[in-house]
Amino acid sequence: MDDGQGRPLRLGPLPVAAFCGGVLWQLQAGALLPLAVAIAVLGLAVGGAVFLRPRLAWAVALLALASGAALAALHGHRALAQRLPATLAGEGLLVELRFEGLPEAGEHGLRGLARIERVLAGPPGAAEALDGRRVSLRWHGHGQGVRPGERWRLSLVAEVPEGARNPGGFDAARQALALRAVASASISSAQMPLRLAPASGMDALRDRIASAIATALGEARGRFVAALAVGDTRGLSAADWERLRQFGLTHLIAISGFHVGLVAGLGAWAVRGLWWIAPGLAQRWRRPQAAALACLLAGLGYAALAGFSLPTLRTVAMVGVVALVSSLRSHVGPMQALALAVASIAALDPFALLLPGFWLSCGGVAWLAWSLPGITSAVDLRAFLRAQWVASFGLLPITAAFFLQVPLAGPLANLVAIPWISLVVVPLALLGTLALAFAPGLAGLLWGMAAAAMDALWWGLGRWPPALGGGLYWVAEPSPWAVALALLGVAVVLPPLGWRWRGMGAVLLLPLLFPSVSRPLQGRVEAWVLALPRGEAVLLRTARHEVLVDTGPAGGEAVAALRALGVREIALRIETAGNAGRLGGVARVEAAFPVRERWHAPGQAPAGALPCERGRSLVLDGVHIEALAPLPVARHGVASPCVLRVRDGEGRELWHASEASVWTARRLPGADVRQVGADASRSMERVPARAVIGGPGAVLAWQQAMEASHAVATRRPGPARLRHWPADAWHPGREGAVYLAAAGSVEGESGWRLRSWRALQGHWWNGQGG
Structure with missing residues (x-):
């Protein structure tokens, strides 16, 4: 049998939620668990799960909660041990490094990530602390000629990453944890900068594709095509981001998990078409397993072009879970695949839970699986409209918690933008990228069609009728309890619960949307x-x-x-x-x-x-x-x-x-x-x-x-x-x-x-x- 399936794989959302809850508790705590305590707790939790095999749901959740907190504490201790020692802060260093990602060069200079390959000169202990480590880098007033993947010899001054300095401010220390950067550094003029090797690697390939798009279309017209093809958002201006935030579309411009899933699905369809053309292939390789592997490879390739951003990694993890269980002749539902992917990310990289991309990506899939589990047709217009409502409303607490804003026109704008970008702009941009290798002229034509489609959407957003709403509703920085209550409220408001509970769910959203601001008593300041x-x-x-x-x-x-x-x-x-x-x-x-x-x-x-x-x-x-x-x-x-x-x-x-x-x-x-002299009096x-x-x-x-x-x-x-x-x-x-x-x-x-x-x-x- 070509498409037979074995025993279904069962993993409920409760242990995954408890595990993530333990990770979150430790991440938000004022201090890490002591290292010895974290090791002991993790050992006891794993031992209890293996040897006791608890069957009670509350016991499983308790073990998952403890293991999540202990594992996050171990990651935290390791990150603090690798952080730049305070004795090296402000000291001059001469290093050889390689630029990673897509460094952004603007009018004020360059900023991006780099991996230090070797410390050539510096105070004692600098080489042990920084060799092979990643740093966030700034080059004030220079860096326009730097390309991704290049190796340079530079003199720099490293500092310990700072946390948020104001309410609602950017937390560089938290960002450094998520990016695995041990220090923030600025390039100094103590030594003449020297380029050691030209650009190479996947980041260099992404940069060359983005440059080809800019050459074919111009930087202004090709900025969205480059963002959707290779995740290059360097061409987007502050006005572009402002309009995207106004309509709640930022999650669509950076390569999202849905786009990776779309590419993975195309890989599966390609295998199905090949097996239909050559039925004899089924005797050598079962079609479901081949389709799962094609999904994984296609999604992995697109994620690499996107720089392995967090939403793409989540989707690749889900596709990998499906491929694994398919190879084992089992099957897994969407909620189980999401649970396994989330548990894998939280275990391997718990600091990902500090970033909004994790919650926006995983939250959207979770709400769709929770609210619309019975959808079987991809062309059901009613189901499509419900999915847009679920995605927009379900992500409202996450958007408000991380960005302190709620786009009022988001649900209506996403109703048009999601299918237009995902089903028109992204496929044209990707087809142009594939055609670049053998037909540059065709690639330019396809990119031009993608840019024209995006220009039409952008023109429509600029003329959005005021009667349909617009702008942003700002909220104060919420407490974790307000966010948790809002997420519970969303679960109550959305199906499958009945209408009689939805009023209670709406009430649970009020502490997030209308938070109580701490104020002094009457007569105080x-x-x-x-x-x-x-x-x-x-x-x-x-x-x-x-x-x-x-x-x-x-x-x-x-x-x-x-x-x-x-x-x-x-x-x-x-x-x-x-x-x-x-x-x-x-x-x-x-x-x-x-x-x-x-x-x-x-x-x-x-x-x-x-x-x-x-x-x-x-x-x-x-x-x-x-x-x-x-x-x-x-x-x-x-x-x-x-x-x-x-x-x-x-x-x-x-x-x-x-x-x-x-x-x-x-x-x-x-x-x-x-x-002076009047103190005694x-x-x-x-x-x-x-x-x-x-x-x-x-x-x-x-x-x-x-x-x-x-x-x-x-x-x-x-x-x-x-x-x-x-x-x-x-x-x-x-x-x-x-x-x-x-x-x-x-x-x-x-x-x-x-x-x-x-x-x-x-x-x-x-x-x-x-």
Whole structure:
């Protein structure tokens, strides 16, 4: 029998979910399990599964949970042991390396991944720590001539990867774990760069195909064809990504698991056609086994062209499971194949669970298998429409959790884009890639047809009717419990459960879509001093309102942090000085949030704003905000920065000095500035609990002059000042943004407490290296 099947392979989703739950718990924990404990737990779990053979579902789930946590801990210890030692951070090295992946060269330089083959010169221990290891690389202002797969001799400075510095910010340490990079490095000019060998390998082949597409179509027109053919997204602009996010289509542009499955299916159809043409082949090789192997090889080849991204690896793993069980004359259902693939990825590379690609890829397949298990026809229009709804709604919690956004037009846009891209654009792009080897002219024609099809879709998205919705709904950074409840809610809302349960499932989504934002009590205030590059911004939060002091540089990092903190509206926006580091982000902030009132910096006069000068004040929720400097008329023709005093209902004071000097402080009403020789006369006076925020050049002097309990710099001090920076003064350096809030009462006086964003996160990968 050609297509007979043996015993079905059974693997329920419960043990896989428990195993992944154990991995997730350890990944999100504040500390890893001790190495000896992790080894013991893993040994006990495996021994219990082998020798006891538990038949109870809860016992199997418990063993899977324990083994997942222990295995993730072992991977974590290994990753920390391989991380760049702190003693090598900042040291100059001379290395030979090979560029991996597709390095991206832009106007600011090159960034990408590289594997260090040999350390030629450096401090003791550098070769043992970095030889054969991968690093994330930046080459500021250079690197446009670097091709993937090339070998270079370069001098570089390596650093320990940093974690997220702000709420909602990019976590480089987490990304380094997922990419197996042990350090982040920047190219220095200590030695002349030298190219040692030309490009070679699969990455070089991908680059040559992308270059051929750009030559045939032009870089602008061929950018989507290159992305879908070989996973090269270097040609996509920020505006392209913005529109893709607006319509929830980012998962389609990078090569997705569905595209790999499509190619694998074409391999199976090719075998079926060959066996139909030559029936005698069935006597030598059973058709199901041959088709499974063809599926695996075709999917593996396409995944290699995509750079073995995570969604492609998941699909290849699923195809490999099907091929394996087919060779054993067994069969496996889609949910069992997904469970085996997920368990394999989580066991071999648990850090993949830190990336959104894992959840978007596996989650989409899981929801389809859960909700539409009985679909047998690929041309059932009703089933197709249901599948689009299931995929869009099922991935909503994952999109909101990782990207803090929900594309409002996503379900409708995907209804058109998924079949158009997957069944028209991708096949044409792949046929053109196959034709490149023997008919370059035909390849250019097929790529041109793919580009025309993509241009038509892009044109339609640009003219999307406003009545059908659009834009993005932003959510605050959710808690793990809110995400778990939302996933449970999706499982309840989607079939196969009845309609009577779907209202309860919708309620479970509310904590994710409308999260409760932590706020101070009435009459209290808290502050977030954001960690921004080359700029400053401070968020003041009362019981019901937000005040933004300065907006940081023009990069937009402040907007991302404010959205992650749940800011919807800014009651008052204050500019303390007129420099680019404090005003560069005004346009982005104004576009992202409605602002009710503005106090402008000295020397500036935007329309509708009030001057930030002495006498200006506002009371919000029992918190008094007032400007104490400068005077309405500037002295000597030079306006000093705006100085703010924030006083809560319990007498605590928070001063924002900006860049003002102590000379300004001595002339402010109510400052109680200490004068030289007057310490004895003021020793018995009660000084209110104070904290001072300001630039690194002013905050320490203000703290000493005002006898403030805490000082927080609004940006990281420069190298010269950092060497003499006191340990009890805070700044948004390696520990990220600084959170300042009212402390508990001590001997009748209440003060301030400070925490860093890294401490609030509590992730184990934020250590300083091995």
